[in-house]
Amino acid sequence: MLTRPLGRSPLHVSALAYGGWRLAGSEGSPAATSNEPGIRALHAAVEAGFTFFDFADIYAGGRCETIFGEALRASPGLRNRLIIATKCGIRRPGDNHPDAPYRYDFSRPYLLQSVEGSLQRMGLTEIDLLMLHRPDYLMDPAEVAGVFADLRQSGKVREFGVSNFRPSQFAALQQACPFPLVVNQVEISLFRPDCLEDGTLDQCQERGVTPMAWSPLARGALVQPPTSELDLRRRAVLTRLHQLAQAKGVTPAGLALAWLLRHPAGIIPIVGSANPQRIAEQAEAGSIPLSREEWYQLMEAAHGSRLP
Ligand SMILES: NC(=O)c1ccc[n+]([C@@H]2O[C@H](COP(=O)([O-])OP(=O)(O)OC[C@H]3O[C@@H](n4cnc5c(N)ncnc54)[C@H](OP(=O)(O)O)[C@@H]3O)[C@@H](O)[C@H]2O)c1
Structure with a gap:
């Protein structure tokens, strides 16, 4: 790694x-x-x-x-x-x-x-x-x-x-x-993108502090299928995540971690699975390429509306 x-x-x-x-x-x-x-x-x-x-x-x-x-x-x-x-x-x-x-x-x-x-x-x-x-x-x-x-x-x-x-x-x-x-460990995921907008990541970049992302898969909620019981924003995130993952031949979990790794603040996602097979799979997230456009497709879904 x-x-x-x-x-x-x-x-x-x-x-x-x-x-x-x-x-x-x-x-x-x-x-x-x-x-x-x-x-x-x-x-x-x-x-x-x-x-x-x-x-x-x-x-x-x-x-x-x-x-x-x-x-x-x-x-x-x-x-x-x-x-x-x-x-x-x-x-x-x-x-x-x-x-x-x-x-x-x-x-x-x-x-x-x-x-x-x-x-x-x-x-x-x-x-x-x-x-x-x-x-x-x-x-x-x-x-x-x-x-x-x-x-x-x-x-x-x-x-x-x-x-x-x-x-x-x-x-x-x-x-x-x-x-x-050296670190601010905060919750960051496609279901909790707040730190991208509230100055937390800006401060990390300004000061050379490493952001660590806890619950990067929203406690497993990001690997669920996009069902109709979910609110619109969550459904949009999961739909986009699953579509992109399928197109790339990777798991939704891997892609959700890759989305965090793509940020230039150097976010370190904290993998929380206790399942040996998933731990090994998620360790590979760093090798999933994500273009700027793909990153923004997921960001727009996480944001909940079109970016202005
Ligand atoms: N600083 C803080 O306040 C704070 C707060 C919370 C957590 N943390 C840190 O962040 C770490 C990660 O948090 P987290 O455990 O909530 O992370 P997470 O990765 O968001 O969630 C892990 C949960 O998702 C499930 N999961 C993962 N991949 C799955 C898959 N492919 N299919 C089904 N279920 C899947 C796991 O189940 P399995 O185990 O069955 O795979 C586990 O229950 C913690 O260990 C802790 O070190 C810090």
Whole structure:
């Protein structure tokens, strides 16, 4: 798989990332009670050429990081071939106190505690990329910048980024940070093209920040057939996507990922399938050519009306 630089850092990563959110399965699935299916998915991702892996401390209450740690321990040498990202800053209800609501917490003690937990679950001494998962309404940029500087100084984290930040929130944190933030991980797909219009991608291009696209297949909704129950815009996207995919002899999923890869901001889509065959297929998205006209046919459908 092709690689690209991660923001303005010295790190290089695969053009698509593999996301570990679904490794622990859903209720009733085999992965809910056994780590084996998740480990198989991770091996499929490594074999398909993914070198960039995305996690969060809260995925399945930490179990996804634990599964990843188990896979790393079973394959000596693997860790050094990968760039490992995780996120922090969201606290579940009841976390630490029975009355505690669902909330965001970028306080120094909580961020430091969260990093220790992720390091331990994955069996790492160093995280390559740490992201703040969702903006904390009470974020103090100077406090967060101080935590980042200390984590880098102690060798526990190499690079830092954010997730779901508006451009203004990104700028507020960046002005306090002594080094460049390298990533903004946001939802981008043909069903959620907002970041192309709200300044998020413009800011990434202006500052050399890598946009990572979460749920690039809209949680699987982009691979559904275009049925009549869907609203007009979604039906138009799926109709165009399926037609183009068929004409090119590729899968709709591959084409939806290729649409993201075609953008000059260097979007890194995060593949979320836990199915080894689909992981291998979607890893090939970078080799699907897409002309400017084809890209715009899909953009127009995603936009929901003719572009002026
Ligand atoms: N920063 C954030 O706030 C945030 C939020 C959400 C996610 N994320 C990250 O983004 C990653 C990807 O998100 P996502 O999992 O929602 O990505 P996605 O690629 O949009 O959706 C994956 C889902 O689509 C299904 N799917 C994929 N291809 C399919 C096909 N050909 N046929 C049928 N079903 C198909 C998968 O099922 P199978 O597993 O059965 O293939 C899976 O349930 C996560 O792992 C996580 O790392 C970040």
